[in-house]
């Protein structure tokens with residue numbers, strides 16, 4: 001079977017491996033599609049702080065068909081179409097005992113800490129497989145994992161119906177977070193510096209957008225919220241210029257979820273955070289959101305097709321990632337068709 005390996009930054013290679021054999025509690029999946037994540041791009045660039053090289057199989061946004069599976073209490077069988085949750089927990093630590101599997105002390109994320117999903121066959125824990133509705137295409141199901149990131153971020157920021165939520169970054173994850181807020185009955189205010197992205201988001205149904213190069217963000221937020229400022233914020237950029245001022249973007253008692261990874265530690269203003277009793281909640285991976293994301297995408301509650309820039313073959317991943325580095329604003333989600341090459 002073919003596997004797209006990343007053994008060091010700046011180099012992807014398709015290698016041949018033996019098909020994995022069945023193991024207890026695991027299933028062999030024939031992989032169909034796998035999305036390229038921003039973190040795959042930073043792994044290629046060598047600037048992803050969590051990446052552990054070498055990895056056989058980049059990618060963690062996969063969907064496929066169960067090829068081999070043993071007895072299991074999820075009722076899954078060979079031939080079932082599934083989405084794969086990529087965060088493999090230890091099932092032993094105190095976080096796993098609390099059900100916070102996304103924050104497992106010994107977590108191994110596919111394509112980051114262990115082998116990933118851009119492989120023709122893939123061995124994965126049955127615990128992390130979710131059956132897809134028959135009429136949900138693999139193409140749309142490939143968006144399930146990134147949508148869970150947005151849903152988890154909105155949950156970490158305790159977003160409630162009727163609230164305003166400022167979301168920084170109009171890339172895939174920022175858009176996913178904005179649509180998560182909409183699904184929870186809140187009004188997202190999406191902020192970015194790329195006007196085309198903001199216009200596109202507005203066309204797709206995001207109620208408020210603001211280009212931070214066109215004026216003062218805090219003034220705009222006050223205008224939208226009649227002076228109060230938003231109750232919550234979700235940062236999907238990791239940009240120091242935003243994080244250093246985040247206390248200015250939510251009201252007293254506000255909640256802030258941090259999703260974007262800064263490249264380096266950032267100096268946040270703890271005095272102002274304390275004066276406003278703001279809760280800062282880092283948000284990592286997602287927890288328990290796969291069934292909800294599958295249901296919402298199946299019910300067409302987000303404009304799934306609008307997220308997809310293009311579908312490519314396994315042999316085109318490296319050139320595409322290089323282009324994504326050159327022209328990041330030309331891309332939202334790229335999906336790799338693994339079964340076709």
Ligand SMILES: [Zn+2]
Pocket residue numbers: 037038039060061146
């Ligand atoms: Zn991702």
Ligand SMILES: [Zn+2]
Pocket residue numbers: 089090091092093094095096104105106107
């Ligand atoms: Zn654990």
